[in-house]
Amino acid sequence: MKTTILIALLSILLIPGPTWAKNPPSLDMKAALPFFSPNKDGVQDVLTIGITAERLKKVSNWEFRVQDAAGSTKRTITGVKTLPAAIDWDGLDDFGAAVSEGNYHATLVAWDTKEGILTAPSLTAGVDVTPPTVSLSQNKNAPKGDGGVHFLASAVDLSGIDHWKLEFQDWGGKSLNVQSSSGSVPSNLLWIPDKTVDLPGRGVAILTVADRAGNRGSSPPVELEFVQEVPRTVPREFVAFKSSPPPPAKKYFQMTTILSVSDLFGPDAARGAALRREAASALDPLVQALAQNPGARAVVLGHVDTQKTVQDTRSLSSYFAWRAFSYFVKDKGIEKDRVSVKGLGNDVPLAREDTPAGRSRNRRIEIQIFFPE
Structure with a gap:
């Protein structure tokens, strides 16, 4: 009798628990980009959020919710049975109006008939529809003698600067030279003209900046006078x-x-x-x-x-x-x-x-x- 009881107890202790005891079901969200600009210009107008669900048995329904920084719900998207692979938010609230600029928090909850309620970690994304504020001016106080044109530059934006381009054009708009880079705009820029290129005499410099949300802004054109050697025969x-x-x-x-x-x-x-x-x-x-x-x-x-x-x-x-x-x-x-x-x-x-x-x-x-x- 004692032996039978002992065997029964050992059997209970050795029976493996549910598979999720070691690998529980999970739900996660990830946005391709942290900012977007829902201004219908064709560039980053929609925030696409990818959804990863593992070891869920049977989803009955789910709810995606977007809240502003104050915790007010702006957009709710719901569904039943199957979780989508991704959810697109177009920057509109539940009434079809565009939300204000700023940071928003997204949450996702799924109800599984066998596993219960699962909540994905919240995700933060920014709405930015304002182009960067860009300025460019020629630096008259820069050191002389390097044969270049010095500029003072700045670019300010809510979502941060993604990349920039400094372009030099002749008076008719033809491009003479382009400098570009990713990241923020240096406060001091230098252009050394190619001496083998026949410059037109006058032209303009324009700084164009793209922010992380896809908005673009440009500086007013800075007029330049390309000083070249004057032939001796010309007074x-x-x-x-x-x-x-x-x-x-x-x-x-x-x-x-x-x-x-x-x-x-x-x-x-x-x-x-x-x-x-x-x-x-x-x-x-x-x-x-x-x-x-x-x-x-x-x-x-x-x-x-x-x-x-x-x-x-x-x-x-x-x-x-x-x-x-x-x-x-x-x-x-x-x-x-x-x-x-x-x-x-x-x-x-x-x-x-x-x-x-x-x-x-x-x-x-x-x-x-x-x-x-």
């Missing part, structure tokens, strides 16, 4: 000047032609406007004068009215002048070292600005040609 006063060119040497005869921006580019022309077909009739005689006089030099001055800020007027007047330069050099084959360009903004008005006619008169291209006597 320096016709190559670089601050406001208006100094009087030419007596050995030169000057011819000045004033053309309306409206006639060349059309009424209310803005940056990006192309020369009108009719502009050829006004510019071609000047091209012919330069072509027939190889020793002649030209200065193209851009002027606009006072309807914009000082920075905008400088940029716009430079654009108009450089479009005329492009016509002379690229379209008609005039040597580029014979044509100098300057945008004077509204520094030299011809008429008062209180009437449309006066403003139209001030929007002009002034082309000065200097012929050797």
Whole structure:
């Protein structure tokens, strides 16, 4: 009798317990990206959360819930029987409205008819729909002598910076050079132009930054002047000047032609406007004068009215002048070292600005040609 009882006790002790005693069922969530930007721009608009469930027997129903930092429930998604492999949250609440920017906590609970209630560890994800704030400026106080262009740069964003790109373009938007990297933007950037590349004279630098949520922001263009060696045959006063060119040497005869921006580019022309077909009739005689006089030099001055800020007027007047330069050099084959360009903004008005006619008169291209006597 005692032997029988002992055998029974040993049998009970040696019977293995449930398989989950050593390997219990588990439920887990994982997001591919910690931030997303539900702004319908096609980049990271949806937060995809992968679900891993192991050793569950029979799921009766499940609930996915999103709460804000204060604990208020914003979105609830439920299902029965089978757990999905992934859940997509589009950044909307239960009423179809977009949630505010910030961090949100996701929870997942599954009810198993045999294993009971299982809860996945909570997951935190951020909603960020605001592009990075980006600034770029030329560092005038940087050390000289390295042959490069120094910049001060900054980029601020809620979700952090993922990668950035610093691009240099000519006045027509053609890319000259690109620097890029992942991670945050250095506060000091340096570009050393390739001396083997023929630079166009003027251009712009633009810093573009992408945050971790997929938003992109760019700095305003920074205008650059590429200073190159001036040929000895070209009088320096016709190559670089601050406001208006100094009087030419007596050995030169000057011819000045004033053309309306409206006639060349059309009424209310803005940056990006192309020369009108009719502009050829006004510019071609000047091209012919330069072509027939190889020793002649030209200065193209851009002027606009006072309807914009000082920075905008400088940029716009430079654009108009450089479009005329492009016509002379690229379209008609005039040597580029014979044509100098300057945008004077509204520094030299011809008429008062209180009437449309006066403003139209001030929007002009002034082309000065200097012929050797």
